[in-house]
Amino acid sequence: MNYKLLFSHRKLWTLGRRRSTSRLHEGIRVSGQALFSSCSPKVCVVGSGPGGFYTAQHLIKARPDVELDIYERLPVPFGLVRFGVAPDHPEVKNVINTFTQTAKHSRCNFYGNVNVGRDVTINELKEAYHAVVLSYGAEGNRTMGVPGEDLAGVYAAKDFVGWYNGLPNCRELNPDLSCETAVILGQGNVALDVARILLAPISMLKSTDITQPALEALAQSQVRRVLIVGRRGPLQIACTIKEIREMVNLPGTKPEMLPADFEGISEVLKDVPRPRKRLTELMLKTALETPGEKELERRKSASRSWGFRFFRSPVEVLAEPRTNKTSAIRLAVNRLEGSGADAQAVLTGEVEDVTCGLVISSIGYRSLLIDPGLPFDSRKAIIPNSMGRIQHTPGVYCSGWVKTGPTGVIATTMNNSFDTARSMMEDMDSGALDVSAVKSGSQSITALLRGRGVKPVTFADWEKIDSVETKKGEAEGKPREKLLSVEEMLQVAQT
Template identity: 45%
Template sequence: MTSFVKIRWIARSFSTISSSPLRICVVGSGPAGFYTAEKLLKAHERIEVDIIDRLPTPFGLVRSGVAPDHPETKVVINQFSRVAQNERCSFFGNVSLGSSVTLPELRDLYNAVVLAYGAESDRSLGIPKEELAGIYAAREFVWWYNGHPDCRSLSPDLKSSDTAVILGQGNVALDVARILLRPTEELARTDIASHALAALEESSIRKVFLVGRRGPVQAACTAKELREILGIKDLGVYIKEADLVTTPTDEIEMKNSRIRRRVHELLSKAVTRGSAPVASQRELHFLFFRKPDRFLESDDRSGHVGGIRLEKTALSAFKDVGDNDIVKQVAVGTGVYEDISCGLALKSIGYKSVAVDGLPFNNYKGIVPNAGGRVLADASHDHLKYETGLYVCGWLKRGPTGIIGTNLHCAEETLSCISDDINRGVLASASTKPGREGLRQVLNSRNTRVVPFDGWGKIDCEERRRGGLKNKPREKLTTWEELLEVACG
């Protein structure tokens, strides 16, 4: 029996149920997924929500993306846990969209499907020698030190060089720099993965360069993140004096943005002036007005990065007519180059979502074409055609921007579309969709080891137990085998 025939048979077997609830599946258990589930459950009493995730652990980037020395940011896990424990909500961990169950199958099983699986790939620079060893996406490095099972074996070489270059100056770039530069005795009291802590304890990295295409006024980080890294004990901060000089256009930008003004003020005050670097001191170098031209291969280690060539840039101002005529500045190359030696390079230039079979996808923007959360089947100028019962939320909807709280408004917007479709009778009759029981049958037929929310509870308890032995909040399980063994044991 084919999968589609089987699912239609399952659907028919549930079709006689009276007063059936609308059944909605949310794919992805990060902030976007949980906020969507929470709002659906609060807004509609006759809705059941199932959340599926390819990992055995829920919470997405709250677990694998938030830096280990930011425990206060992870408190939102308590709110999400209450959602998962709602009697009308079920969590299905270790369920991969595409292999465990396909998107067309989910659409046949549920009245509506909300895709909120985020961005699990990376943008490429597209420059020569990008394939050299020792070059990583910041996402990979973050997953490595946060114990994500996909990056357990990353093993970045932190011993062979004293210099790391990070391309990008956003909050993720600052997180990575802070982990490389922060004293390990402080990190040892966090939930950082043990394999990462051990590597950092033996690290030779003493200099970190944060490279940005534009100037300090345009730096993409927030003042809070910047203040934290600048506060690292015994850290020398170096910026070229000329880079801190502002232009009239910069002044306009700072006048229009308190955050940009504050970032520039913090950088100006933090510069280590008048003395040469101390040999034992760790150094943070902000390089502005530079863009990567090519990576350089090491003379000593074939196939490994040995440096990077940067092109100096200048800013060109223009008015963005579509944005209230606000003046913006873009970096353009000047044809002047400089090289920096390094043994580790990290690309913090943005995450990227990936497409799945049966899903419209804009490869250039890395998002699913949508209008307010409704997936567009046809986005021609004269007519909008929607994929009935298919929605998006989070990074898959808007691109990899914003903080955890940004997903709250994003979920509200998607909920509004779903509620409108429910009220207009657009979604299929509840009695014709089997929902979670049908999903269980499909997953059982494929021998999928599903991890329910109480399976995550077992992982949580074991991690806390192991952490207590080391005076840490938790000792993360970092391999698929361990996670599944504990969750299903």
Template identity: 50%
Template structure:
């Protein structure tokens, strides 16, 4: 059989492991007389979790992990904020996997450049695409091409030492920065901009970024989102960290949070806890918080119901024009942002776009949905790849057993299968 090609979606660890258990092991079906040999493209968390599940599920399987960089671990190395070292502890588990006798790390080999998908399909029982999302979603508005309009992905790569972003031009000479987005990455970026350098220098932040941040003039960071406080996408852990940044204070407009307290009883628990913290931070800060914020040199705030429509500047960003939105929808959490004719201008010298990532096609033979920025697939199996399912004699035995079983049910020695698709489905089953 030509090997199956499997695309790994962007999921959290728990949901990713669930996906792997449901799909990956069943997809790796090879003749019983041979050793299954699987290729995993990408050595980030998805790639290593896939390898772990495969090695755990089959004592004979062999896994090769391909990585375009000379170093492994993907987002764990280049995406996790430097002040979150505990998150990187998973590298220890990944290292054990890579050192297994049945697992090989093959770095500095780029699929689509050094080896093709077709070559991999011929060499392996299955190919798993776990190379992640390597491009940014864009706003598509005037001024997005100006200097100092930077994607959060590139900025994170810059301070984390990702080779492709090491020479990113980041001008920190302005006092105000605007971050477009209300997700965890947006808060990570804001926290790095606002955290004292004396704290950052004790982390594994890249030296070129540390040097630039030590000269930073940024004193105010605005995180702007198109919907309201009940729709923010960051989690309570990241919010707590923002509240506790030394020498920095939140500047939250109480009017944005006044009505939240009445809605708390009806919210799901995670959303309730997050919303409650927003409410208390804005309206009922503790004495400890007030003491922490006293004499703060920097501040941050959350702006809601704003959609960017134009970034100003001649060569470098000097401000953003926002359309004012209104929310529509019956559910207090699930709301749609509708743009109105009202606008607002906000001056700034740095704009960071944190509105999500998307995948790119790494090989001409990968069926890729350019509009959605994803590999075309059905429940993980890549669509549109030509392949012939070879039926071995051991597979015929499965068909034989199925025919005999079906025959016994109607008092016959056998009931022959006449549908080829049914024969192939039985032949490729794991039973």
């Protein structure tokens, strides 16, 4: 037996099986000659939030031959799980453990600090990969479109959430919390997260991963009253029962509702689906029922209050005389036409002014177009697609909020991302997506980036950042203390 030849073949087999952390080869080369070429489907995912990771997870599990690279604009992964989930909801962030398993899979690589659309184009990705999945989320804000929304004291919920969650481009927000009343426009889960953070005792927040600057600002906050405003009624509220229950039970607070907002609601509850019925019953109980002795005592001792205001739409943010500072918001009074989820808010002609110094608009996020060569529905702020297949753009797919708009919870994103992955696999199997050609994958992309002075952050680099943040947090009795600037992140990652 030729043991020398056997050893040589075994060595090649071992090298072929071993994960290449850089993925800078298409095969094993000896004396400049390729002994084999990999025709495995190469897929890249743009965005490392839930949409991106769930798409990657499904592809890796379902296709044992897929090689996958994830590109992320920031040096750190996980998107809205890191920057959008409320600090006092740590259980929701446990999904990071699953995402970490995907990122560390032998057929997956993470490249942070890569801004697709600026550092590298979609066309360049299409040249390097068999398929490109856009999962970059929704980083824009929907505007109210009313006079005064640019006044001091008016903030987008996305930016306010980014501020207390450590999103680098929101760290200088420094919101003015010197007023007594805050008005939040919108009644989804994000709106209630913001209300809860504004009113929560500091003792509740200081053991979370909220940023230290936000914690210090909230400790000095003068906000004592938060009104959560929606254009429709209690039966159309967009939040979950969990979020309402947290508000009802928030220490040191009491509810402040308008009984008139709930007129006629009890009579129609029998025809309402059970989840909606339970949610509405909780609001009715909170708004209309006389509390028991223990709850009454709790409310009497409360120093802060919160309440829903239904059938109201913003008309104008009003300024203090001779200043650029918010003093009140003018709301139009609405009535409903139709019923259930399809009911429409119609103006009555009445308006009312609510004195406040802080207005937070939580009326939705918007996806942005990152490449002019892509189709984009500017009205819906999504990429037009069919089950994740981007219209008129073969080989390019989308998942997450850029696919659906900013709707649902993380589980919703998981399901729509799995659908996108299934669409791609169907196209691979049918031949609609040609995976027979050898593609360079990250080999050519990392070369391009290197030539443009861009140094990607690997997942191992992210783990350095994670370690530093965790240690800083432990010193403060917190799960982590986030690094707040890209410069700090890169300094740690590249050490």
